[in-house]
Amino acid sequence: MRTFSNENRQETWKAIQQKNVDLLVIGGGITGAGIALDATTRGLRTVSVDMQDFAAGTSSRSTKLIHGGLRYLKQLQMNVVAEVGKERSIVYHNAPHITTPLWMMLPFYKGGTFGRVSTQLGLTVYDRLAQVKKSERKQMLTKSEAMEKEPLLQADGLKGAGYYVEYRTDDARLTIEVMKKAVQLGAEALNYAEVTRCLYNDSGAIIGVRVHDHILQEEYDVYARTIVNATGPWVDHIRSMDNSIDDKSLYITKGVHLIFEKSRFPLQQPIYFDVRDGRMVFAIPRDDKTYVGTTDTHYSDSYIHPTITKEDEQYLLDAVNEMFPSLSLHKKDIVSKYAGLRPLIAEEGKSADEISRKDELFTSPSGLISIAGGKLTGYRKMAEKAVDAVAAKMKEEDAILYTESTTKYLRLSGGEFEDITSFEGFKEQMMKEGEERYIDKELMNRCLHTYGKNCTTILSIFDTLDPEKYPPEEQRFVLAQLHYSYTYECMYSLVDFFKRRTGWLYFHIEDVQKYNNIAACYMAELTGWTEEEKTQHMDQLYAHMKRVTV
Numbered sequence: 001m002r003t004f005s006n007e008n009r010q011e012t013w014k015a016i017q018q019k020n021v022d023l024l025v026i027g028g029g030i031t032g033a034g035i036a037l038d039a040t041t042r043g044l045r046t047v048s049v050d051m052q053d054f055a056a057g058t059s060s061r062s063t064k065l066i067h068g069g070l071r072y073l074k075q076l077q078m079n080v081v082a083e084v085g086k087e088r089s090i091v092y093h094n095a096p097h098i099t100t101p102l103w104m105m106l107p108f109y110k111g112g113t114f115g116r117v118s119t120q121l122g123l124t125v126y127d128r129l130a131q132v133k134k135s136e137r138k139q140m141l142t143k144s145e146a147m148e149k150e151p152l153l154q155a156d157g158l159k160g161a162g163y164y165v166e167y168r169t170d171d172a173r174l175t176i177e178v179m180k181k182a183v184q185l186g187a188e189a190l191n192y193a194e195v196t197r198c199l200y201n202d203s204g205a206i207i208g209v210r211v212h213d214h215i216l217q218e219e220y221d222v223y224a225r226t227i228v229n230a231t232g233p234w235v236d237h238i239r240s241m242d243n244s245i246d247d248k249s250l251y252i253t254k255g256v257h258l259i260f261e262k263s264r265f266p267l268q269q270p271i272y273f274d275v276r277d278g279r280m281v282f283a284i285p286r287d288d289k290t291y292v293g294t295t296d297t298h299y300s301d302s303y304i305h306p307t308i309t310k311e312d313e314q315y316l317l318d319a320v321n322e323m324f325p326s327l328s329l330h331k332k333d334i335v336s337k338y339a340g341l342r343p344l345i346a347e348e349g350k351s352a353d354e355i356s357r358k359d360e361l362f363t364s365p366s367g368l369i370s371i372a373g374g375k376l377t378g379y380r381k382m383a384e385k386a387v388d389a390v391a392a393k394m395k396e397e398d399a400i401l402y403t404e405s406t407t408k409y410l411r412l413s414g415g416e417f418e419d420i421t422s423f424e425g426f427k428e429q430m431m432k433e434g435e436e437r438y439i440d441k442e443l444m445n446r447c448l449h450t451y452g453k454n455c456t457t458i459l460s461i462f463d464t465l466d467p468e469k470y471p472p473e474e475q476r477f478v479l480a481q482l483h484y485s486y487t488y489e490c491m492y493s494l495v496d497f498f499k500r501r502t503g504w505l506y507f508h509i510e511d512v513q514k515y516n517n518i519a520a521c522y523m524a525e526l527t528g529w530t531e532e533e534k535t536q537h538m539d540q541l542y543a544h545m546k547r548v549t550v
């Protein structure tokens, strides 16, 4: 059977050429992956391409929260709060391995934006609208309760805190798990495949695209009945390729996150706090790190590598030092950092922070459907909306069977558990299996929250690796994950593995430093990389390591 691996790339192209493609999705971030999955479950023959790795755009650079939508409440967008609240619990049930509920603290201060009454009211409305389950409904904390939960908080002027639940995720993992599921159900998906031009019939309707394959260095024309542009910040690039930019256009803003060692920023408790300029910032513990974000400023530089300025860093350092005054954090304390671009839909007269995060579909005169805006959290609903539009368009052209989206109850790859309790049971069992193999507990736990059910395949690979050749169990376990990602998750480069398959480049950079050499040697053996190719992959990884750390 053909697995979702780049070793099958030529066969995948052959299959695409032979297919009568219903839908081609440009962009393999969370929006494109969600559309590919929804369409495939409705029986559409679907192809998805991304010019970089899947999730290499905004979908690996977010705050990594499956939000309940509290910020929409501030903007009085009640229907959005209701929708994302429901979506949050759907994501949790369909991918429990990458979704962790966290109690978030919302402190309020004398003279601040919120007081006890407004916080209490806001969180109560939020619980109702988002249909938050009983065990996760808001609580109100006194000053001393808040200080007990988080002693680092600024005590001066603190009046108390709201306490509510947010869900932490890994955005890139979510995207990969969605795409893997789509492929498992019949979609074809290729990373490093860039759309370079649109193809039209005599009446000017879009009928296909030209794709440059950056790995095979070949060009392919792909014809499809419908084409969706889900390229996030690049949506207008594709629209201008299609000559269809009209009065609606994107407004790109940048959000920066900084990551600190837990030993330097020993935050016990996720905090969502307001900054002097009225914006809200998150500080969130994650493994042995604490990360902080985000900024929100207009951006027009490189989209591939969004740049981080000294001002961005200083803004977040000042915000943190004001809220947690005992820390005195400096630039040298930043262990890694990343920036992402929000593909917002421009609204005249509104600042970056005020523009709505809502998603929107636009169909161009050629028939190209573009989708932009939105959130990671609402990806499933966005996909449903986009595929509804695709199905309606196809129905207009000829009779196709119209079915409704079924993704609400569809478990994602790695998340195939009956319920949350069975995931906990599975974890317990796997921890025992790891112990029997002398695998480090922390590494095993991380693996379970990265690959979920697919950890069983990773352990089977581990068992085949020669202990004499790769003596330490930890090393063998990392190589088993690498092997898995190469064979089943379309990973191509070391950067794909360390950045988007594991997230270590951001949150465990020390492990990237520890394992990059052996990973490169293993890949060379597995795939036949020449010395030159191996050096290129290593150099590319070093460049990324430098970018996140310097």
Ligand SMILES: Cc1cc2nc3c(=O)[nH]c(=O)nc-3n(C[C@H](O)[C@H](O)[C@H](O)COP(=O)(O)OP(=O)(O)OC[C@H]3O[C@@H](n4cnc5c(N)ncnc54)[C@H](O)[C@@H]3O)c2cc1C
Binding pocket: 026, 027, 028, 029, 030, 031, 032, 049, 050, 051, 052, 053, 054, 055, 056, 057, 058, 059, 060, 061, 062, 063, 064, 065, 066, 067, 193, 194, 195, 196, 230, 231, 232, 233, 234, 238, 253, 254, 255, 256, 294, 339, 340, 341, 342, 343, 373, 374, 375, 376, 377, 378
């Ligand atoms: C700083 C920040 C924090 C955020 N935090 C959260 C959060 O905590 N929770 C939440 O729910 N949402 C959050 N969001 C929003 C969320 O991350 C985005 O809405 C979402 O990731 C956008 O996904 P996308 O697939 O539309 O775009 P992208 O992930 O950028 O995907 C677009 C893809 O299109 C590809 N592409 C572009 N041009 C071409 C071409 N010519 N050919 C082929 N492929 C192409 C790109 O390579 C890219 O991979 C945040 C956003 C930012 C910026």
